[in-house]
Amino acid sequence: MLCLPRSFQYSQKNAVLVPAAALGVGGMVVCWLMSRRKAKRLEVGDGWWGSGERSLREKEDESIRPFKIETSDKEIEDLHHRLDRARYAPPLEGAAFHYGFNSDYLQKVVAYWRNQFDWRKQVEILNKYPHFHTTIEGIDIHFIHVKPPYVPHGRAVQPILMVHGWPGSFYEFYKIIPLLTEPARYGLGDGDVVFEVICPSIPGYGFSEAPHQKGFDTRATARIFHKLMKRLGFKEYYIQGGDWGSGITTNMGIKGAHPFSSFKKLIQVMLGAYVPWLVGFTREDVRRMYPFMQKNVYDILRETGYLHIQATKPDTAGCGLNDSPVGLAAYILEKFSTWTDKSFLHRDDGGLERKYSLDDLLTNVMIYWVTSSIASSMRYYKENLSRDPALSDNTRFGVYVPAGIAAFPEEITHVPCCWAKMIFKNIVSYSYMPRGGHFAAFEEPKLLAQDIIHFVRRVEQL
Amino acid sequence: MLLEILLILGTIIFYFLRSRKKEETLSFKEGWWGRGQKPDTEEDATIWPFKVETTEKDLSDLYRRLDEARFTEPLEDSCFHYGTNSVYLRKVVSYWKNQFNWKKQVEILNKYPQFKTKIQGIDIHFVHVKPPCLPEGQSAKPLLMVHGWPGSFYEFYKIIPLLTDPASHGLSDEHIFEVICPSIPGYGFSEAPHKKGFNSVSAASVFYELMLRLGFSEFYAQGGDWGWLICTNLAQIAPNHLRGLHLNLASVTNMGFTHLLSILLGRYLPGLFGFQEEDVRRMFPFLKKGLYRILSESGYAHIQATKPDTVGCGLNDSPVGLAAYILEKFSTWTDLEFRNLEDGGLERKFNLDDLLTNIMIYWVSGCIVSSMRFYKENLQKGIGTQKHEKLPVQVPTGIASFPNEVMHTPQAWAQKKYTNIVSFHLMPKGGHFAALEEPELLAEDILQFVGKVEKEQLWRKKGE
Numbered sequence: 001m002l003c004l005p006r007s008f009q010y011s012q013k014n015a016v017l018v019p020a021a022a023l024g025v026g027g028m029v030v031c032w033l034m035s036r037r038k039a040k041r042l043e044v045g046d047g048w049w050g051s052g053e054r055s056l057r058e059k060e061d062e063s064i065r066p067f068k069i070e071t072s073d074k075e076i077e078d079l080h081h082r083l084d085r086a087r088y089a090p091p092l093e094g095a096a097f098h099y100g101f102n103s104d105y106l107q108k109v110v111a112y113w114r115n116q117f118d119w120r121k122q123v124e125i126l127n128k129y130p131h132f133h134t135t136i137e138g139i140d141i142h143f144i145h146v147k148p149p150y151v152p153h154g155r156a157v158q159p160i161l162m163v164h165g166w167p168g169s170f171y172e173f174y175k176i177i178p179l180l181t182e183p184a185r186y187g188l189g190d191g192d193v194v195f196e197v198i199c200p201s202i203p204g205y206g207f208s209e210a211p212h213q214k215g216f217d218t219r220a221t222a223r224i225f226h227k228l229m230k231r232l233g234f235k236e237y238y239i240q241g242g243d244w245g246s247g248i249t250t251n252m253g254i255k256g257a258h259p260f261s262s263f264k265k266l267i268q269v270m271l272g273a274y275v276p277w278l279v280g281f282t283r284e285d286v287r288r289m290y291p292f293m294q295k296n297v298y299d300i301l302r303e304t305g306y307l308h309i310q311a312t313k314p315d316t317a318g319c320g321l322n323d324s325p326v327g328l329a330a331y332i333l334e335k336f337s338t339w340t341d342k343s344f345l346h347r348d349d350g351g352l353e354r355k356y357s358l359d360d361l362l363t364n365v366m367i368y369w370v371t372s373s374i375a376s377s378m379r380y381y382k383e384n385l386s387r388d389p390a391l392s393d394n395t396r397f398g399v400y401v402p403a404g405i406a407a408f409p410e411e412i413t414h415v416p417c418c419w420a421k422m423i424f425k426n427i428v429s430y431s432y433m434p435r436g437g438h439f440a441a442f443e444e445p446k447l448l449a450q451d452i453i454h455f456v457r458r459v460e461q462l
Numbered sequence: 463m464l465l466e467i468l469l470i471l472g473t474i475i476f477y478f479l480r481s482r483k484k485e486e487t488l489s490f491k492e493g494w495w496g497r498g499q500k501p502d503t504e505e506d507a508t509i510w511p512f513k514v515e516t517t518e519k520d521l522s523d524l525y526r527r528l529d530e531a532r533f534t535e536p537l538e539d540s541c542f543h544y545g546t547n548s549v550y551l552r553k554v555v556s557y558w559k560n561q562f563n564w565k566k567q568v569e570i571l572n573k574y575p576q577f578k579t580k581i582q583g584i585d586i587h588f589v590h591v592k593p594p595c596l597p598e599g600q601s602a603k604p605l606l607m608v609h610g611w612p613g614s615f616y617e618f619y620k621i622i623p624l625l626t627d628p629a630s631h632g633l634s635d636e637h638i639f640e641v642i643c644p645s646i647p648g649y650g651f652s653e654a655p656h657k658k659g660f661n662s663v664s665a666a667s668v669f670y671e672l673m674l675r676l677g678f679s680e681f682y683a684q685g686g687d688w689g690w691l692i693c694t695n696l697a698q699i700a701p702n703h704l705r706g707l708h709l710n711l712a713s714v715t716n717m718g719f720t721h722l723l724s725i726l727l728g729r730y731l732p733g734l735f736g737f738q739e740e741d742v743r744r745m746f747p748f749l750k751k752g753l754y755r756i757l758s759e760s761g762y763a764h765i766q767a768t769k770p771d772t773v774g775c776g777l778n779d780s781p782v783g784l785a786a787y788i789l790e791k792f793s794t795w796t797d798l799e800f801r802n803l804e805d806g807g808l809e810r811k812f813n814l815d816d817l818l819t820n821i822m823i824y825w826v827s828g829c830i831v832s833s834m835r836f837y838k839e840n841l842q843k844g845i846g847t848q849k850h851e852k853l854p855v856q857v858p859t860g861i862a863s864f865p866n867e868v869m870h871t872p873q874a875w876a877q878k879k880y881t882n883i884v885s886f887h888l889m890p891k892g893g894h895f896a897a898l899e900e901p902e903l904l905a906e907d908i909l910q911f912v913g914k915v916e917k918e919q920l921w922r923k924k925g926e
Contacts, residue, residue, distance in 0.1 A: 051538070078530070085523070087779050089831035091771060092658050093497075099838060100772030103831075214537045305765030305773075312761040315536060316545030316790045320776035320783015323532050327776015327783065334772045375534035382544060386758070 047220050049203065049211035050138025060135055062231060067131040067142065069123050069207070075370060076119055079325055083114045086326040097337060097350045101330035105349045109333070110326055112358050122363045126171065131207070134231060136224045142207035143200035143228065144170055148181040151194060158456060159234045160195045161225060162441070165243020166377055167332040169206045169367045170199040171360075172242075172442045179449035186446070193453050193460070198232065200225060204376035206367045211376070217383040238456060242440060280418035284432050288407075288414035296413050303338060303412055306331075310381035318375025328374060329365050336361055339438035341410050355443050404429040404455030406448060410437030429455045474719050488698035488850050491667040495647065495655035496583025507675060509579040512587060512651065514571045516564055520826060524781055528559045531782040542793060542801040546786040550805045554789065555782055557814050567819045574622065578651070579675060581668050587651035588644035588672065589615050593626040602626075602640040603705075603912065604678040606669060606696075607897075610687020611833055612788040614650045614823045615643040616816075617898045624905035633905060637912045642676065644669055646688060646836065650823045654832030661839040662688065663850060666695035670703070679703060684908060686710040686896055688836065695850055697857040706884070706915040708860040708908050710896040711867060712876045715851045721875060725752070736874030740888045744870035752869060759794060759868050762787075766837035774831030784830060785821050792817055795894035797866045811899050854878075858918065860885040860911030862904060866893030884918070885911045 048054040088103045096102060129144045151157055160180065162173050177197050184191035201208035202221055211220075229237055272281045272289070281289070289296065309317045321328040337350035344351030352361065368374050403424040407414065409432070417430045431451050436444035494500040533548045541547060574589045593602050605625060607618050622641050629635040645652035646665055655664075669692065673681055682705055685693035690711040697707045714721070724735040729746040732738070737745075745751055765773045777784040793806035800807030808817065824830050845851075859880040863870065865888070873886045887907055892900035 082530075082779075085527075087828060089654075089771070089774065089778055089828060090656075092835070093656055095658065095771070099835060100769035101775060103771060103775065106775070212535075212538055214540060301764075302768050305761070305768040308764040309761030309773075312758050313545035313790060315534070315540075315548060316786050317761075317773075318534060319546065319548065319551070319786035320780040322534055323527075323780035323783050324776040327779050330772050330775040334769065372532060372534060379537065379544060 047137045047216075047223065049213050049216055049220070051212045054138060060138075062134065064132050064134045064231065067133045067207070069126050069131065071119055071123050071370065079119075079369070080114060082325050083110050086110060086324070088326075096348050097334070097345045101334045101337075102348055102350065103330075106326065106330055108349075109329065109352075109358065109362075113325075113329070113362055117359060117362050119366060122359065122366065125174075126363070129174070129177065133207075134228065136227050136231075137220075139203055139209040139211060141200055141203065141209075141224060141228055142170075143198055145196070145198050145232070146177050146181055147196045148194050150182070152191060155191065155194060158193065158195045158460075159229070159232075159237040160197055160240060160452075161229060161237055162197060162199045162240045163202065163225070163242070164199070164205070165241075166205070166380065167335055167364075167368070168243065168439065168442070169364055170201050171364050171367060172439060173197070173199045176441045176445035176449050179445055180452065183449070183453060186449075188446070188449055188453055193456050195238075198229070198237075200228060202377075202380065204380055205373055206371055210373060210379075215383060216380070240452060243438070281416050285414065285416040288409060289416070299342070300413060306335075307381060307385070310378040311385040312382065314378035314382050315375055318378045321374045322372055325365075325369050328369055329362070332365050332368065333361055336439065339410075339412065340443060341437055342412075360442070399424045400426055402426050402428045402459045404431075404451065404458075406431050406433050406440065406451040408433045408436040408438070408440050408444070410435070412438070428458050471719075471722070474722055487701075488663065488695060488853055490670065490699050491663045492582075493657075493660070493664050493667065494583045495657050495660055495664075497656045500583065505583075506580050509577050509675070512576045512578045514568050514576070514651070516568050516826065521564060524564075524825070525559060527781050528555055531555060531780070533782075541804050542790070542806040546790045546793075547804055547806065548786075550808075551782065551786055551789075553805075554785060554814065554818075558781075558785070558818055562815060562818050564822060567815065567822065570619075571616065571819070574619070576651075579672065581671050581675070582664075584647055584653040584655060584668075586644055586647065586653075586668060586672055587615075588642055589618075589622075590640070590642050590676070591622050591626050592640045593638045595627075596638060597635065600638060602638050604673070604676075604681035605639040605641050605908075606673060606681055606683045606693070607641060607643045608669065608683070608685040608689030608692050609643070609646065609649070610685070610689050611649070611836065612791055612820075612824065613687065613895060613898075614820055615645050616820050616823060617895060618643045621897045621901035621905050624901055625908065628905070628909065631902075631905075633902075633909060634913075637909060637916065639682075642673070644672060646692070646833075648832035648836055649829055650827050654829060654835075659839060660836070661848075662691040662836075663695050663699070664839075665692045665836075666699055670696055670700050673703070680705050682706045682708065682912060684708040684710075687894065691840070694855055697855045697859075698850055698853055701857050704857045705919065706858045706860065706912060707855065707880075708862070708911050710862045710864060710904060711894070712861045712863070712871045712880065713869075714871055714875045714879055715846045716879070717846065724874070737872050738888070741870065741872035741874070744865065745872065755798070756869060762791075763837055763841070766834040767841035768838065770834035770838050771831055774834045777830045778828055781821075781825050784825060785818070788821050788824065789817060792895060795866075795868060796899060797893055798868070811893075812895075816898065855880045856882050858882050858884045858915045860907065860914070862887055862889050862896065862907040864889045864892040864894070864896050864900070866891075868894065884914045 088107060091102050091104055092099060129146050131142065131144050133140045133142055135141070148157060164170055164172050177199075179186050179188055180195040180197055183189050183194060203216060203224065204210040272279050272286060276283065276286045306317075321331055333352060334350070336356060337344045337352050340355050341351060352358075368377065403426060405417070405420055405424070405427060407430065417427065420430065421427060429451070431454075433440075433444070433447055433451070436447060440448045533552060536547050536549060537544060574591045576587065576589050578585045578587050580586070596602060609615055609617050618641070622643075624631045624633060625639040625641055628638060647660060647668060648654040665688075680703055683693040683696055684707075685691075686709065690709050690713065693707055693709065697704050720735075724737070725748050728735045728737050729742055729748070732742050777787055789806070789808060792812060793800045793808050796811050797807060800810075808814075824833065840848075859882055861873075861876060861880070861883065863886065873883065876886065877883050885907070889896075889900070889903055889907070892903060896904045
């Protein structure tokens with residue numbers, strides 16, 4: 001499955017922050033964080049994702065170009081027409097969200113989208129942070145780059161690269177960015193740790209160009225983001241990954257591990273409920289993981305249909321969603337419901353508005369809509385998950401850079417610290433978060449920011 | 463790795479020992495699938511004629527959506543490996559807009575008499591075709607044919623004349639049929655259930671009631687895809703009414719220890735497990751032809767069995783999305799090699815008019831979501847967990863095993879479930895949509911099967 005430890009020449013001090021201890025889908029970023037394995041020193045490598053053949057004569061344009069998101073009357077009218085003529089199928093009686101997104105509630109969301117949601121206003125909000133484009137390996141990479149408005153004299157500013165997942169976007173970080181660039185203002189410490197934040201869009205997502213060639217996986221993404229940071233002048237930086245980030249590294253560890261460790265895990269699972277202390281589980285681990293079959297097998301099977309179809313037929317799955325904004329909203333918002341709190345399945349409205357505002361949710365959906373990126377975002381699953389497992393078994397590795405894990409309670413599945421240690425050899429902090437689900441940055445920005453700052457404090461003092 | 467295998471084996475042995483097959487029958491499933499509460503009055507059992515209709519409004523709405531469709535460029539050289547190729551899809555959409563004549567197709571649909579009748583609270587649509595002429599002394603045998611997903615009653619339009627009028631098509635007229643093709647509730651012109659829980663046993667019960675209502679106390683049943691399961695359940699509910707069961711798909715969902723053993727060793731000791739040479743050719747290497755194939759082709763089933771309303775939503779709103787989703791199956795399930803073709807090989811075996819007519823049935827009836835719910839109702843508890851999966855079928859069964867089905871079931875496995883297999887043929891060519899793709903081959907197999915059953919029945923009656 002993944003890419004991991006590449007020992008690049010420079011950046012030895014990249015720290016990994018793995019927020020959701022989730023076996024969330026996909027995987028990315030974190031993997032390419034450096035590893036301190038002395039055994040191998042792999043080449044950075046290169047790639048080409050533009051159309052056709054790469055021109056060997058032309059040198060790649062390395063300029064960083066400012067970018068502003070724009071919209072037009074035409075775009076908004078087209079959207080409104082599609083919303084107006086949407087066709088719905090009535091839900092089964094008493095279905096709530098058990099069959100997927102409830103179409104009665106969907107009609108309410110669409111009514112808001114049509115009549116109250118103001119895309120022009122949201123575009124202004126999106127543009128409040130500086131956006132840029134730069135061409136790397138043949139495709140335009142979009143990112144926002146937010147510097148702290150004020151830095152006390154002599155204070156170091158930590159660069160942090162924050163990478164979104166699916167079906168999210170750079171927009172998920174809009175609430176947490178100020179907490180990291182101006183922590184003192186939000187009561188998060190006395191400004192001893194201050195960040196400048198870089199949030200790119202994964203190629204194929206949002207305003208980053210989609211790769212034109214097959215094979216664009218997390219390894220390639222990692223390399224591109226590393227080149228981005230280098231181009232921005234950063235030799236050392238922190239990295240924070242959600243969704244794609246944590247999932248893959250955990251899976252990588254499991255896959256590449258010695259078979260004995262899978263057996264060991266099985267024993268731990270079987271005994272863990274009864275004698276947790278014997279197998280290294282905490283009481284909180286037990287609370288989150290059991291009943292095991294229910295929480296880990298059935299729940300995962302129930303929630304991974306999208307992963308299965310996206311990892312095999314992304315162009316089919318994405319086709320209708322790129323043509324029907326209502327279909328796109330249902331597909332994406334279902335995740336914001338179920339992955340935030342499993343009990344939301346029982347609610348007719350999927351509990352969406354308990355934790356998020358419709359404006360925020362729809363802005364994220366609009367990013368997929370206006371960029372027509374849903375199909376390319378789904379291809380990422382196929383590029384990463386449908387490889388011959390025999391190939392990935394060769395990439396055994398561990399992550400030796402300092403790692404911090406924030407385990408949110410409503411993640412689909414819980415990974416206890418002792419399992420995480422199998423991959424992350426240098427866990428500096430592991431926190432059981434009191435509340436929150438998969439979209440941590442979106443849902444609980446303050447909690448997540450606190451954990452990031454706490455983690456970075458520890459690393460800086462090391 | 464070895465440890466894992468041993469553990470899995472151990473679990474299977476344990477499970478096998480625990481679950482003994484009990485001789486039980488499957489009961490008819492009462493239900494009420496209409497809106498709200500079931501009324502106290504007796505159900506209206508009338509059968510009324512039905513015609514497919516279309517309006518200018520329907521057509522102009524469709525054309526507008528086709529005109530405004532948004533496509534995503536495929537990756538270079540991806541053919542059909544990532545799903546339906548949008549470059550080819552654009553060609554299909556262009557045909558759809560400019561050449562496909564829905565009004566003409568509606569006339570074709572209406573050439574066979576169609577009806578509706580209310581059963582268990584919902585309107586059931588069906589086609590009922592009687593033979594145009596019957597030789598003296600012969601009576602038509604009723605044959606129920608059940609479609610699957612993403613098909614419809616329309617899949618049978620080419621095979622119907624071969625069964626109602628075999629002589630005109632160069633086939634033996636020893637047996638002539640009157641054919642009944644219903645639409646599964648939630649598909650096409652059958653009303654979708656409003657309540658949760660409508661599964662294959664419910665559908666079998668509804669179709670059983672339909673046949674009784676039409677006055678048939680004995681009949682044949684034929685099915686593939688979901689039709690396979692519904693007809694199997696019918697054979698389990700009403701074995702005395704079913705003279706014979708013919709299937710062009712025979713999946714085995716109740717896997718046991720012997721199945722696992724035959725997968726591990728069947729390639730080397732085929733005789734021991736009752737495998738023929740062709741079985742070995744179709745099934746092995748098992749990882750490639752069994753496991754990986756299922757994994758790579760069952761994403762749709764996984765998401766439909768868990769979140770049908772989500773995945774169906776966009777498809778009910780975008781005809782192009784709907785076409786991409788459905789056409790992908792007509793490509794891959796007809797021949798897996800078609801994934802390597804830029805056009806998915808679709809027009810090699812089907813014509814666009816037929817493919818689009820099937821899609822239009824889903825579009826104009828708005829049934830894609832309800833059609834997908836059938837997966838959840840049947841699969842949500844997992845495969846191999848339902849009662850009917852553990853029960854055998856004793857009705858005389860004929861199986862036509864087509865080579866390009868996604869997964870092959872050898873006779874050795876099928877006969878554990880279908881204990882009275884009268885004929886089992888490895889067909890020379892064809893895939894999942896047998897009735898549409900190879901109607902002559904399938905009709906011939908049905909005819910020879912019925913021939914055998916009738917001989918046997920006659921023989922039995924003489925012996926009494």
